[in-house]
Amino acid sequence: MSSVRADNTAGGIGGAQREPIISVRNVVKRFDGRAVLDGINLDIMPGETMIIMGGSGSGKSTLLRTIIGSFAADEGSVMMFGKNMCSMQEAGLNEVRKRFGILFQSGALFNSMTLAENVALILQEHTDLGAEIIDIQVKIKLEMVGLLEAANRYPSEVSGGMKKRAGLARALALDPEILFYDEPSAGLDPVTSAEIDQLIINLSKQLGVTSVVVTHEMDSAFTIADRICMLDKGKMIAVETREWFDAMRKLPEDEAQTRPVRERLIRQFLRGDAQGPLTERKNTGNYERALFGESGPVLLPTPSIEPTRRR
16 A cells, blocks of 8 residues: 655546646645644646545635635645636636636525526626527536426525535536535435435536545545545645545554554544544643643634635
8 A cells, every 4th residue: 555645746547647737835824823724735637536535624625715716825826727826816816717616515506596597697797698598508507417497496495405406507607627516415315415426426527527525425535536635734644546545444453553643543534433543632632731721811813804815
């Protein structure tokens, strides 16, 4: 079994030497002086499905938002389509954003619009297409996700899985080259979750899009992934193939004990074991020092209405 690689330098699926469609280099993102992302490096190749996983608070969503330009990195660079997302102004970012789509965790649909109107809105705002062409495009996108018959229903009238699929149809509206998914299976029953997974696989095959999926659902991750990267406390601790992570998950206990702490940590997370490096770290944390004041007072932040990205 290969060793864990914290930096991703893969040439692409099947060994083909290609340029990455997304290249993250030495990215640091801080909030209130604390590094939520700490020196992240990651290459994502055209056409692959990359899973971003890690525990709560590991930096998954922050990494996703930094990649798409919602957050500006404090250090480092994020190259997408050969452009640095960290140095562009909002107008330039908006042009790049037309080339990718996002499926938000909640679907993020407008409740006052039908599913068809939600999809049409993107085309109305960002293209010069006529109403008849937009109508055809909306039907095509809804059919791709199996929702054409529900086109005139409102979000309140459909299930959670249908909302996710409608959100995906909207993300597909501009025929993106990259699709980002933020916890696509969250809140769904196992059958609906499996349907969403299959939809992601089918879209990747049919359209050749690059997929970047943030999830902590193990079944989903191992179903759809080409490669997987794992974050821990803001650091990238592994970027490997699905097969490598699967082998780590199945590693026998006696062999696991001979492995480095980082690999045992990955194995515990993948298996959901109650005992291991993750729980040991929690049990030997700074609670006692914080409780008795040795680490200083706990200062609650003042609520802010400032935008997350500085202009």
